[in-house]
Amino acid sequence: MNDEAKFLAWCETLFNEEAGSMSMESSREDIEGWDSMGSLLLMADLDEMFDIQLGEGGLEALTSLADLAALIKEKGTVKP
Amino acid sequence: MAFCSTRNLKVRGVATCVPSKRINNSTDIPNMDPAELRKVVAMAGVKYRHVVDESTTASDLCRQACSELMEAIGWDASTVDALILVTQSPDYFLPSSVCLVHRDLGFPTSTATFDLGLGCSGHAYGMWLAGMMLSSGLSRVIVLHGETPSLFCHPEDHATFLLFGDAGSATAMERGDDSDTAHFSLHTDGKGFDELIIPGRAFRGTYPAGSRENYLYMKGPDIFAFSLKRVPEVISEMLERTGLGIEDIDHFILHQSNQFIMRHLAKKCAIDLEKMPIILEQFGNVGGPSVPLAMTKGLPLERDRTVRLLSLGYGVGLSWSCGVFDLSPDAPLVHSLYRGPSENLEKS
Numbered sequence: 552m553n554d555e556a557k558f559l560a561w562c563e564t565l566f567n568e569e570a571g572s573m574s575m576e577s578s579r580e581d582i583e584g585w586d587s588m589g590s591l592l593l594m595a596d597l598d599e600m601f602d603i604q605l606g607e608g609g610l611e612a613l614t615s616l617a618d619l620a621a622l623i624k625e626k627g628t629v630k631p
Numbered sequence: 632m633a634f635c636s637t638r639n640l641k642v643r644g645v646a647t648c649v650p651s652k653r654i655n656n657s658t659d660i661p662n663m664d665p666a667e668l669r670k671v672v673a674m675a676g677v678k679y680r681h682v683v684d685e686s687t688t689a690s691d692l693c694r695q696a697c698s699e700l701m702e703a704i705g706w707d708a709s710t711v712d713a714l715i716l717v718t719q720s721p722d723y724f725l726p727s728s729v730c731l732v733h734r735d736l737g738f739p740t741s742t743a744t745f746d747l748g749l750g751c752s753g754h755a756y757g758m759w760l761a762g763m764m765l766s767s768g769l770s771r772v773i774v775l776h777g778e779t780p781s782l783f784c785h786p787e788d789h790a791t792f793l794l795f796g797d798a799g800s801a802t803a804m805e806r807g808d809d810s811d812t813a814h815f816s817l818h819t820d821g822k823g824f825d826e827l828i829i830p831g832r833a834f835r836g837t838y839p840a841g842s843r844e845n846y847l848y849m850k851g852p853d854i855f856a857f858s859l860k861r862v863p864e865v866i867s868e869m870l871e872r873t874g875l876g877i878e879d880i881d882h883f884i885l886h887q888s889n890q891f892i893m894r895h896l897a898k899k900c901a902i903d904l905e906k907m908p909i910i911l912e913q914f915g916n917v918g919g920p921s922v923p924l925a926m927t928k929g930l931p932l933e934r935d936r937t938v939r940l941l942s943l944g945y946g947v948g949l950s951w952s953c954g955v956f957d958l959s960p961d962a963p964l965v966h967s968l969y970r971g972p973s974e975n976l977e978k979s
Contacts, residue, residue, distance in 0.1 A: 587790060587851050587852070588670060588671070588674055590851070590852045591674070591851065591852065591855050591891060591892070594852060594855055594856065594859070595855075595891070595895045598859055598895070598899065599895070599898070599899070604856065604859050604860055605852075605856050606856060609856065610852045610853075610856075
């Protein structure tokens with residue numbers, strides 16, 4: 552499984568979506584599970600897995616999975 | 632930096648009081664999609680909430696807690712030098728709500744009495760203030776902390792409506808000796824004032840009755856981001872300044888905000904959940920009084936030694952506070968259901 556496939560599989564689990572249903576082009580509006588609770592789950596995973604703490608208002612800047620992937624690539628530190 | 636250590640602060644006991652009316656989030660919420668309901672309840676960890684009726688206020692709950700605590704520790708109202716009510720659920724704009732408790736429980740005119748307008752961070756702030764008063768020569772201070780956030784929540788805002796319950800509390804403190812040391816760290820970030828706010832009902836904004844602006848707005852993700860940043864910071868600061876380690880703290884008493892958030896914070900701060908009571912399931916988030924409520928409902932009532940507590944409140948303001956203090960085995964932890972006004976009023 553390549554990095555993109557791993558990323559999408561993580562997103563599908565996180566937002567409780569069907570396996571294979573997401574692509575890098577999926578927008579926030581397209582993802583039913585990316586609601587207020589999904590946002591909390593995302594923030595917790597970003598903190599725990601990548602040591603990324605979204606600042607206040609930082610969540611609004613993420614409008615798609617591509618944005619999310621770019622954030623992780625830019626700021627993420629994978630914890631051991 | 633608002634960090635201080637104070638001597639002479641001895642906690643004599645803690646009491647809490649919740650309304651007798653209990654809401655079952657799983658069965659008592661009409662007109663809500665069952666799947667969404669299950670999801671919200673599971674994440675917040677709130678199965679039941681005790682909520683006030685229209686005739687009961689935060690000061691009523693505090694009055695009963697105060698009355699029961701004074702009885703448990705054998706204090707007469709005439710011996711109390713100061714009475715502080717921490718609340719953002721006042722009876723009136725004026726006078727201070729605590730004046731009603733002062734009247735009803737027969738405190739003397741020599742008792743200094745005032746309200747303190749803080750929410751989720753209020754308990755440690757109140758204890759710090761009491762500690763300063765004891766250090767300056769007073770002998771006995773009672774800090775009341777009560778909120779009725781269930782009344783702030785708009786019925787269609789499920790993120791808040793299903794989360795909040797109501798409670799009142801009383802914490803009695805007296806002048807101890809030099810070994811009775813307590814530590815406090817107090818913080819504020821006013822830039823986040825609108826992340827948890829009721830825009831209406833006061834002088835900055837007036838809106839028609841029933842308007843959404845008269846109810847609570849909560850920016851959940853921003854509050855979570857704030858918690859993720861500030862809670863670990865203030866715990867680290869407290870441990871560093873006091874020279875204590877995580878292992879030196881017997882119990883971590885955190886504001887009961889939301890089960891998901893609390894568990895994440897515990898993991899992030901390497902706090903053993905065995906040391907951190909979570910009482911959300913039975914009471915919901917009752918605002919700042921969740922700290923004393925977690926003490927009366929989450930700590931062992933019988934203790935064979937003095938335990939060291941770290942209390943931590945975080946939320947509206949934005950404001951956050953942390954306290955470290957001891958609780959001796961003879962300090963009672965009392966909890967009751969509100970019985971109505973008649974049993975609490977002083978017989979005159």
